[in-house]
Amino acid sequence: MVYITRRFNFSASHRVYNPSLSDEENFKIYGKCSNPNGHGHNYIMDVTVAGEVDSKTGFVMDLSELKGIVTSSIIKKVDHRNLNTDVDFMNGVLPSTENIAIKFWEQIEKKINTDKRKLHSIKIQETVNNSVEYNGKK
Amino acid sequence: MVYITRRFNFSASHRVYNPSLSDEENFKIYGKCSNPNGHGHNYIMDVTVAGEVDSKTGFVMDLSELKGIVTSSIIKKVDHRNLNTDVDFMNGVLPSTENIAIKFWEQIEKKINTDKRKLHSIKIQETVNNSVEYNGKK
Amino acid sequence: MVYITRRFNFSASHRVYNPSLSDEENFKIYGKCSNPNGHGHNYIMDVTVAGEVDSKTGFVMDLSELKGIVTSSIIKKVDHRNLNTDVDFMNGVLPSTENIAIKFWEQIEKKINTDKRKLHSIKIQETVNNSVEYNGKK
Amino acid sequence: MVYITRRFNFSASHRVYNPSLSDEENFKIYGKCSNPNGHGHNYIMDVTVAGEVDSKTGFVMDLSELKGIVTSSIIKKVDHRNLNTDVDFMNGVLPSTENIAIKFWEQIEKKINTDKRKLHSIKIQETVNNSVEYNGKK
Amino acid sequence: MVYITRRFNFSASHRVYNPSLSDEENFKIYGKCSNPNGHGHNYIMDVTVAGEVDSKTGFVMDLSELKGIVTSSIIKKVDHRNLNTDVDFMNGVLPSTENIAIKFWEQIEKKINTDKRKLHSIKIQETVNNSVEYNGKK
Amino acid sequence: MVYITRRFNFSASHRVYNPSLSDEENFKIYGKCSNPNGHGHNYIMDVTVAGEVDSKTGFVMDLSELKGIVTSSIIKKVDHRNLNTDVDFMNGVLPSTENIAIKFWEQIEKKINTDKRKLHSIKIQETVNNSVEYNGKK
Numbered sequence: 001m002v003y004i005t006r007r008f009n010f011s012a013s014h015r016v017y018n019p020s021l022s023d024e025e026n027f028k029i030y031g032k033c034s035n036p037n038g039h040g041h042n043y044i045m046d047v048t049v050a051g052e053v054d055s056k057t058g059f060v061m062d063l064s065e066l067k068g069i070v071t072s073s074i075i076k077k078v079d080h081r082n083l084n085t086d087v088d089f090m091n092g093v094l095p096s097t098e099n100i101a102i103k104f105w106e107q108i109e110k111k112i113n114t115d116k117r118k119l120h121s122i123k124i125q126e127t128v129n130n131s132v133e134y135n136g137k138k
Numbered sequence: 139m140v141y142i143t144r145r146f147n148f149s150a151s152h153r154v155y156n157p158s159l160s161d162e163e164n165f166k167i168y169g170k171c172s173n174p175n176g177h178g179h180n181y182i183m184d185v186t187v188a189g190e191v192d193s194k195t196g197f198v199m200d201l202s203e204l205k206g207i208v209t210s211s212i213i214k215k216v217d218h219r220n221l222n223t224d225v226d227f228m229n230g231v232l233p234s235t236e237n238i239a240i241k242f243w244e245q246i247e248k249k250i251n252t253d254k255r256k257l258h259s260i261k262i263q264e265t266v267n268n269s270v271e272y273n274g275k276k
Numbered sequence: 277m278v279y280i281t282r283r284f285n286f287s288a289s290h291r292v293y294n295p296s297l298s299d300e301e302n303f304k305i306y307g308k309c310s311n312p313n314g315h316g317h318n319y320i321m322d323v324t325v326a327g328e329v330d331s332k333t334g335f336v337m338d339l340s341e342l343k344g345i346v347t348s349s350i351i352k353k354v355d356h357r358n359l360n361t362d363v364d365f366m367n368g369v370l371p372s373t374e375n376i377a378i379k380f381w382e383q384i385e386k387k388i389n390t391d392k393r394k395l396h397s398i399k400i401q402e403t404v405n406n407s408v409e410y411n412g413k414k
Numbered sequence: 415m416v417y418i419t420r421r422f423n424f425s426a427s428h429r430v431y432n433p434s435l436s437d438e439e440n441f442k443i444y445g446k447c448s449n450p451n452g453h454g455h456n457y458i459m460d461v462t463v464a465g466e467v468d469s470k471t472g473f474v475m476d477l478s479e480l481k482g483i484v485t486s487s488i489i490k491k492v493d494h495r496n497l498n499t500d501v502d503f504m505n506g507v508l509p510s511t512e513n514i515a516i517k518f519w520e521q522i523e524k525k526i527n528t529d530k531r532k533l534h535s536i537k538i539q540e541t542v543n544n545s546v547e548y549n550g551k552k
Numbered sequence: 553m554v555y556i557t558r559r560f561n562f563s564a565s566h567r568v569y570n571p572s573l574s575d576e577e578n579f580k581i582y583g584k585c586s587n588p589n590g591h592g593h594n595y596i597m598d599v600t601v602a603g604e605v606d607s608k609t610g611f612v613m614d615l616s617e618l619k620g621i622v623t624s625s626i627i628k629k630v631d632h633r634n635l636n637t638d639v640d641f642m643n644g645v646l647p648s649t650e651n652i653a654i655k656f657w658e659q660i661e662k663k664i665n666t667d668k669r670k671l672h673s674i675k676i677q678e679t680v681n682n683s684v685e686y687n688g689k690k
Numbered sequence: 691m692v693y694i695t696r697r698f699n700f701s702a703s704h705r706v707y708n709p710s711l712s713d714e715e716n717f718k719i720y721g722k723c724s725n726p727n728g729h730g731h732n733y734i735m736d737v738t739v740a741g742e743v744d745s746k747t748g749f750v751m752d753l754s755e756l757k758g759i760v761t762s763s764i765i766k767k768v769d770h771r772n773l774n775t776d777v778d779f780m781n782g783v784l785p786s787t788e789n790i791a792i793k794f795w796e797q798i799e800k801k802i803n804t805d806k807r808k809l810h811s812i813k814i815q816e817t818v819n820n821s822v823e824y825n826g827k828k
Contacts, residue, residue: 001551001552002546002548003546003547003548003549004511004512004544004545004546005542005544005546005547006544007542007543007544008543009265009266011178011179012177012178013177013178014178015177015332018332018333021332025235028331029338032218032511033218034376036220037151037222037223037224038151038176038178038180038220039149039150039151039217039218039219040150040176040177040178041178041179042180042265042266053510053512053513053516057432057443057508057510058509058512058513059510059512060512060546063544065377073407076245076270079177081175081177082173082175082176082177085370086175087217090499094333094334095334096335098278098280098334099329099334100328101445102278102329109350112379114356126285127147127180128147129284130234130281131281132278132281132336133278133280133281134279135277135279138277139827139828140669140788140791140822140823140824140827141822141824142788143821143823144819145574145818145819145820151678154610156610156735162753167609167614169780170617185565190787191786194708194711195708195719195784195786196784196785196788197786198706198822201820207592208745209688217682220735232610233610234605234611236554236556236605236610236611237605237610240605241553241555245743256599267559267560268559269763270554270556270557270558270612271555271697272553272554273553273555275553276553285817285818287729287730287731287740288729288799289703289728290730290731293470294470294471298468305471305476307478308769309438309770311770311771311774312797313703313771313772314769314772315703315769315771316701316702316704316728316729316730316731317701317731317732318730318731318732318817329429339537341734346782355729356722356725357729358728358729360725363478364691368470370472372467372471372473374416374472375467375472378416403699403701403732404421404478404823405420405421405422406419406421408416408418409416409417409418409419409421410416410417410476411415423680425592425593426591426678427565427589428589428590428592429632445563447632449632449634449638450681451565451633451634451637452565453565453591453634454563454564454565454590454591454592454593455563455592455594457590457681475655492587493584494587494591495587496565496587496591498589499589500587500589502650521612523598527679541561542561542594551586562727570746570748581747582751616711642773646747648743648747648748648749650692650694650748650750651743651748653692654692680697681696682694682695682696682697683694684691684693684695685693685695686692686693686731687691687693690691
């Protein structure tokens with residue numbers, strides 16, 4: 001069992017805002033993150049896959065295959081986009097980093113998992129000080 | 139003559155878009171950076187001041203004074219904001235990193251310069267791969 | 277179950293020295309770390325909390341609440357201080373990074389834990405090459 | 415139970431190439447990584463040891479002892495070397511990062527483990543985007 | 553006058569070895585860097601261009617144009633290659649980082665320079681501790 | 691003319707305190723940096739040498755020679771030491787980062803300079819946010 005990790009980068013804007021609450025309540029909970037015209041981040045995402053090492057290739061998973069899945073399912077949809085308005089699978093989802101990680105997991109889990117390997121974790125750094133990790137477990 | 143540098147971080151959104159051009163021309167020049175709903179970055183800014191070392195304090199400039207000037211004149215106005223719509227001194231300015239650096243310089247130069255010290259450079263990293271430096275010279 | 281991490285920085289001095297041993301024994305075990313007038317580090321601490329995502333806020337825990345607890349219970353007491361002499365909860369504790377992590381855990385565990393979230397780990401980097409992680413388990 | 419990590423750096427060249435396959439098959443699987451004259455990396459390796467904190471020293475393990483074991487068993491053999499041709503324990507092993515991590519584990523596990531501490535993981539970063547972690551479990 | 557910098561990464565192997573000297577002399581000068589089967593690095597290169605800000609685009613130079621020039625003239629030729637044997641413009645050149653920087657400068661200077669902008673510097677980091685900068689001046 | 695840079699790391703403690711001023715005045719100027727029992731940092735120092743590339747070696751300066759000079763003249767004296775009390779050449783000098791850079795320059799300039807190369811700059815990072823650069827010019 002070996003864990004491989006590929007890092008991805010994307011830049012996006014968002015507004016952390018719950019439309020079912022008033023502006024005052026939003027500002028109380030989210031502070032400057034709820035500013036009406038949004039702000040943005042350079043997100044860093046580490047996708048980790050766990051599996052056996054294939055004796056022929058020496059790989060758990062071909063990194064170019066992993067890159068292809070994550071790029072087409074996630075990066076192309078979110079990079080240089082607005083997470084509140086531009087991304088189909090974020091529709092109606094409050095774009096906290098926690099929810100972003102869960103929604104990203106849902107986009108790629110089935111495309112990555114086989115008998116020999118499983119998506120193990122998604123870690124997203126929003127800023128140098130804040131990050132979130134999700135591993136699909138309850 | 140010693141150069142001191144203080145790093146600042148801010149997160150902002152922007153759309154790189156010239157309103158005097160058509161959408162097609164904008165997309166041709168700016169690509170995904172001109173996407174209509176904007177995107178964002180974690181900007182890293184290094185402000186450098188050059189000057190003599192004060193024999194009493196051992197400092198070129200008190201870093202808390204420098205921090206105060208840059209925070210009140212720049213960071214409070216741009217952090218968690220939209221650079222196209224929310225920042226007074228960016229009004230009507232195309233928010234390329236080049237223009238951001240020049241506009242930031244204008245906000246703080248006079249507040250920093252004295253007989254013994256001068257604002258020397260502003261360096262802004264937009265992403266891990268792209269940065270811009272401005273030193274006020276033509 | 278999602279894991280959120282907030283990074284904190286502090287600068288402190290210490291001397292790694294066991295007063296129940298002779299100076300020679302201390303130097304044999306700790307080398308230059310036992311130099312009599314101490315030395316110091318820029319410590320980087322990652323505090324991780326595990327929990328459910330609140331459906332209203334989208335957060336496991338409000339990061340400003342987490343920042344408040346860690347700042348008042350730890351950072352204000354250790355930043356720009358001497359870990360051997362200036363910190364109440366380090367009194368009589370040999371300031372190895374291992375012991376620092378355990379003592380820090382004790383200061384914040386009860387203030388963070390609720391039915392829905394638990395302090396998961398504290399990771400402290402002493403230098404770019406050395407780090408320690410503690411998760412409260414035996 | 416505390417986890418300590420020491421980081422090591424080494425620079426090495428390799429060619430990712432399976433001699434039992436044709437050049438075409440190798441290029442199909444490994445792309446530019448199979449270029450005949452090799453290429454190279456600055457590898458970053460994090461070695462983590464888990465154990466109890468010794469009440470006398472405050473340490474899980476003396477970091478200079480850990481450094482000594484890893485330097486003599488691994489770093490001296492691979493640093494500024496070719497992983498395909500110059501390293502005894504890599505003989506006949508396809509030098510993927512997965513296999514490098516497993517072989518490194520075998521070199522040091524017995525030298526580190528005692529009743530009170532165990533080698534916990536080896537993490538190797540090949541590039542800023544790619545890394546592998548191995549913890550000895552199947 | 554504004555300075556823009558774009559970062560590039562490449563991985564290559566090399567042997568630092570002067571064929572006009574004996575093996576002993578080579579080892580005396582270059583140490584482990586002259587090991588016969590080579591070693592390698594993840595090089596980080598920062599290319600800086602100085603120029604006026606174009607009033608229409610807000611740019612000193614379109615970064616995708618800069619990326620195109622550097623990728624086709626340098627990165628495609630050196631990435632995942634052996635700098636002693638695989639790169640036409642390094643033919644007969646001792647691949648010290650100093651010489652690499654000078655040769656890289658020669659490949660791109662004319663393609664970048666116009667009336668309004670000039671190649672300003674090339675900075676190459678060979679390892680986290682060693683780097684070289686060249687600005688075309690004698 | 692090529693510029694080579696070698697990075698060095700050291701950990702030290704200090705108290706920023708001017709003994710000719712009262713404790714109140716010291717606290718007013720230096721804040722928590724004047725706490726009586728000191729604090730500490732992991733300093734990062736970049737030493738840059740400018741010179742011609744030697745046609746025989748391909749080097750501006752042998753990095754192991756540079757490492758030897760800086761290690762014996764500076765690092766061995768300051769690493770894991772107290773900059774106020776333990777370092778001969780800091781005797782009577784207020785240990786601001788500005789003064790540290792100037793004093794370090796004095797220790798190595800003559801040992802590095804020859805007809806073909808000159809010490810060009812010393813850059814010291816005290817924390818991730820603060821740094822100082824000195825180049826010997828008035």
